[in-house]
Amino acid sequence: MSDTLVAFDDVLASYDPALGLEVHVELNTATKMFCGCPAVFGGEPNTQVCPTCLGLPGAMPVVNGKAVESAIRIGLALNCEIAEWCRFARKNYFYPDMPKNFQTSQYDEPICFEGWMDVDVDGETFRVEIERAHMEEDTGKSLHVGGATGRIHGADYSLVDYNRAGIPLIEIVTKPIRGAGAKAPAVARAYVSQLRDLIVALGVSEARMDQGNLRADVNLSLAPKDSGTLGTRTETKNVNSFRSVERAVRYEMQRHAAILDSGGAIFQETRHWHEDTGVTTSGRPKSDADDYRYFPEPDLVPVAPSREWVEELRGTLPENPVERRARLQAEWGYTDLEMRDVVASGLLGPIEETVAAGASAQAARKWWIAELTRRANDAGVDVVDLGVSPAQVAAVQALVDAGTINDKLARQVFDGLLAGEGTPEEIVAARGLAVVSDDGALGAAVDAAIAANPDVADKIRDGKVAAAGALIGAVMKEMRGQADAARVRELILEKLA
Amino acid sequence: MPEITRDEVAHLATLARIDLDDAELDHLAPQLSVILESVASISGVAGDDVPPTSHPVPLTNVFREDVVRPSLTPEQALSGAPASEQQRFAVPRILGDEQ
Ligand SMILES: [Zn+2]
DSSP states (O other): OOOOOOOHHHHHHHEEEEEEEEEEEEOOOSBOSSSSSBOOSSOSTTSSOOTTTTTOTTOOOOEEHHHHHHHHHHHHHTTOEEOSSBOOEEEEOOOTTSTTSEEEEOSSOOSEEEEEEEEEETTEEEEEEEEEEEEEEOOOEEEEESSSTTOSTTOSEEEEEOSSTTOEEEEEEEOOEESOGGGHHHHHHHHHHHHHHHHHHHTSOOOOGGGTSEEEEEEEEEEETTOOOOOOOEEEEEEOSHHHHHHHHHHHHHHHHHHHHTTOOOOOEEEEEETTTTEEEEEEEOOGGGOOOOEEOTTSOOBOOOHHHHHHHHTTOOOOHHHHHHHHHHHHTOOHHHHHHHHHTTOHHHHHHHHHTTOOHHHHHIIIIIIIHHHHHHHTSOGGGSSOOHHHHHHHHHHHHTTSSOHHHHHHHHHHHHTTOOOHHHHHHHHTOOOBOOHHHHHHHHHHHHHHOHHHHHHHHTTOGGGHHHHHHHHHHHTTTOBOHHHHHHHHHHHTO | OOOOOHHHHHHHHHHTTOOOOHHHHHHHHHHHHHHHHHHHHHHHHSOTTSOOOSOSSOOOOOEEOSOOOOOOOHHHHHTTOSOEETTEEEEEOOOSOOO
């Protein structure tokens, strides 16, 4: 049974999409959220469990301070307020992925709230507002036996491994994202991708989507165009790649529109994403079972981060990736197009290091984007794996700046670098690449060029200085490119004055 | 005054996986109402200057160092399980959905 879909452009003619994203980040702490069991991935089943994470009677949880620190740092990086005082809460439900019959989470007092992140899509910035980021614990893993293998439907019984139960999770929830229109799928993707960059920069999680360290739930609803209302949403669970986030949003937009167009109604439900076929299927309708009867966790005392601690943690934040790009562009004076090329090539870091090593931003861009990227493409490798370091690029440019070599000779220095012939200085010496600027040698070549091109010489004598280019070219050719072009020009003009 | 209806008791019983028949609901709903009213009378005593509290001990920020401590062995972990297989807890077929 396949869903009826409406063409994407037709969806936008009639409806405004609203997105919501819930991203779970598994922290990379050494231990679990509330006990000292290791929080590593891939152990033998039930080897990382203790009375606390198994919910045995009498066991008492104690909060992992490092996880709270990571939660606050994530919140600060997302421009959130940090609660002065907040509690954990029990989310009660009966499903054996939590042996306690509740998940320890936060309810109406999240540790981080009211933040935002700016997301770049094709040069346009969307501000994604963050509703909250709260602390909770991961669940165990179930294996369903009998019936259709691995699936819940038709399973005879289930086998549960609680190694993952209790690993610290931060759930980051956006407010409804409206106004993205046709870019809604791209905005969803860009948000998750840039959120991952941020998490990686913070160093708080491995943030591998393929391993489930970072999991996205995608909420989507459609409202009649320009109505300003919000429609009924569906929640597509565990969409585990950036590309799938984009595809899932697109698919749900097209599916919702078909139902609404035919006069039907969307039911609030969870949906499953199928990576292989690129469709969602109905999961579970919203029901009475979603009454989780949250109440404050009596076994954990409240968390009240001091403002001093919060400010101390703010001091540990890495520069926001979006702000970093904006700052570097301003510092370097790149055009939007130049900047986009640099970012798309992944050369922000190498260029930054090259500039730090003394090269101008334009020179650094020229060598990395024009010269080295071309060579990397020829060699079929990534430019950062080519084997030329930012320090070497800066050293080559220093030789150009000093007039020792020109750009053309610099290319031969890169040949030498790639061939492992030593430092740029050594290569210039060994290959005899230094530019000749001594007037004796240059003067002879200039005289020869004038003699060989009398008509050009006459034009210059008549004041047509632009014609000097032809003579400079002739001298450069004679000197096999190793002449100081500026000095050659001066000599020509002196001799023909 | 807080009052809990028979329907609410039935709903809570379902959520808590407690099987109550009609007679038990008739019997328990009024009793729970009395309990709620008794507890509610405490809030009548508290003045506006007494905030509701979930934690009687005025402690905050009790944190643990992020240092690994020994876990149980799988044998110990599974020793209380009614059934186990492949070093995992065996549980009845699940009709709900993953959270
Ligand atoms: Zn444990």
